[in-house]
Amino acid sequence: MKRALISVSDKTNIVEFAKELQSLDFEIISTGGTRRVLEENGVKTISIDEITGFPEILNGRVKTLHPKVHGGLLSLRNDELHIKEVKENNIEYIDLVCVNLYPFKQTIAKEGTTFDEAIEQIDIGGPSMLRSAAKNYQFVTVVTDINDYDKIIEEMKDLGDTSLETKKHLSAKVFRKTAQYDSYIANYLTKELDIENPESVTLTYDFHQSLRYGENPHQKASLYRSSENPYSLLNCETLNGKPLSYNNIQDANSAINILKEFTKPTVVALKHMNPCGVGTASNIIEAFQKAYLSDPVSIFGGIIALNKEVTLEVAKEMNKIFLEIIIAPSYELDALLELKKKKNLRVLVLDTSSANTDVNQTVTVNGGVLFQNLDNYIVDKNELKNVTNQEVTEQEINELHFAWKVAKHVKSNAIVVTKGTQTVGIGAGQMNRVGAAEIALEWAKKYGHKEDLSLASDAFFPFDDVVRLAHEYGVTKIIQPGGSIRDKDSIKACNELGIKMVFTSNRHFKH
Known part of the structure; x- marks a missing residue:
């Protein structure tokens, strides 16, 4: 009988996953809160201390850091010495590990979190088990992503095990996950301790979407999220049109940054990351007319960003021009219907009153990265x-x-x-x-x-x-x-x- 060790912070779909594993003749080893949830939902488990012969101690800080856990994960099943030592030390193989980590990132995002509370959410045992299992990928299936549960079960039902290719991909994902997790901790501590110019910096991003191409059709491109900044195109809702392109994103980001300088009704017309017209007035139609008349030639194929609701009157005026993108905090229903007459026009909603919470800017150069604070200053x-x-x-x-x-x-x-x-x-x-x-x-x-x-x-x-x-x-x-x-x-x-x-x-x- 195979063995699976399950210890998860995010318990979404874990009961269903464990039941599927049991149906495939897996014994389930589990810990703490995860074990309680599984048992309450009819999944028979073995507690971790039954495996280790040692109780969970220090409020759960030490429970899986034991040779009978890591020996069961790291042992090579085709190595005579490993086989001999496993038998001599009464270690049993662990064939699958399912672990997701303490919510460190979510904890430090909460307002009022103390330094000590953040430190307590640094997972030690979880990353250790994941790395052991990932290193021994030939023999151990390692799971750290809820989205992989179904694929793993499907392969096990079809093949009797996960394929070697899948094992490799799962292993690689683990090291990306643990590297990212460590980067959250390192960056938090660097910031909290106000360390300037640390000896190394690790940046981490989450995949957001693939792009058709980059600046030019022969360049591949993707968009990744770096922060939870609310004043971001990654938080826009698309009401009409195709997904944004690489150049669209660059231009639109420039447009909303200009718009952020103004509180009165303002319209920004932009092309190739430079404004071709900006207008401020007592109402949004007058602001639009000012921005448009600043340069009615260059705005062709450009972007319009507005910081007030788009009225039908403004929508009709914008529809007279060929535009790639319109960004605004809201649209009158009739205005939106007017704009949707152009099926390829990208119509986006962004709360222009939300705060821009990014504080740093990075720019790549050959062989390196430049760091600086964002230019958020404007003279009074x-x-x-x-x-x-x-x-x-x-x-x-x-x-x-x-x-x-x-x-x-x-x-x-x-x-x-x-x-x-x-x-x-x-x-x-x-x-x-x-x-x-x-x-x-x-x-x-x-x-x-x-x-x-x-x-x-x-x-x-x-x-x-x-x-x-x-x-x-x-x-x-x-x-x-x-x-x-x-x-x-x-x-x-x-x-x-x-x-x-x-x-x-x-x-x-x-x-």
Whole structure:
């Protein structure tokens, strides 16, 4: 008769699984709470202390850490020495192990969990049994995923045992699971102890979905979840259209990050990870019109993200444009029906009021990973420093602050030109700041915006050339970080030309 050892924290479907094993002539060894559940549901079990001859001690901390458990798991059934030593020590083989681990991740996610409570949820015996069984995969079936129960039973019924290929796959899954489990513990302790630059970092992700391809059709791609951040595309509900592509996800993520800067009705139009239009107004239709009219050409095939409910009026306007994605917190029923007329239009729901709880950003480079804190900072309006002769009005401060919020999310070198609370020209990702300014200012001029404009620069002006160029296009106020050794040249030019300028004292490079 074969033997199975079952000790699980998550007891979903475990009774059914154990009964199927018994029907296949398995004896069931079990521990603690798992044994109690099985016995209460009619599954006859052998307690672990009957196997070890030693009681469970230390409130269950020690129960399976015993040679009669690990000898039964690790012994090679085709090795004469192993066979001899197993017999001499009265060890019986264990042919299947079913273990899932203490809920460490779930415990530390609970508000108010203490350090000691977290430590108590570090599983020791479970990972040890899993690793022993996984190492001896040729002879032991190791189960750590509830989703594998049915496949295992099916193979055992058809073949009398799980296949060697299945055993290998189950073994590999164990080492992924235990590595991930250890990473949760290590990362928690690193954070709790406020350790900067630990000697090693282990990142872990959970599979979310396969993607058709990556940036280009010849590249394979998948999406994995790294956190439970509520302000994430992974939490979006899709109401219409196909699954998001790799590029869709990159672009949509950029759009919602811009949207997060604003609380008043705001619409972001985005293409290739840069905004092509942002508008804020007293209502969502006016905000949409501002965003669209900022650049009605570039939005073709782009994304619209809104932070207020989509009305039928807005839906009809959006349906006049070819769009890939619309993201909003909610939709009027008539608006949703309107948008669903385009079967390929991806219509997503995301609670735009939810918090962005991620704190770090990682970027891969050849042979390594860069870590940094997310750029969650935005200068307060009251901290802006007027550096020119003329006083800046409250309305002008509001307009400049709007431009600054947008510039934060534009690839460097970045120049954003605005009229009120509407972008009218954006120069993104240029090799020099004058080139970015020329693009933004020419775009504003193309659509008839030639006076009382604001200009935001994501980093300081090393010369006064941008100031003088901006004046030619009707810019009357500028917001920039300051901090150049030649700030006085730009300030002098502004005073000569009647331009107001404020400093933020911080920059927002975005690479």
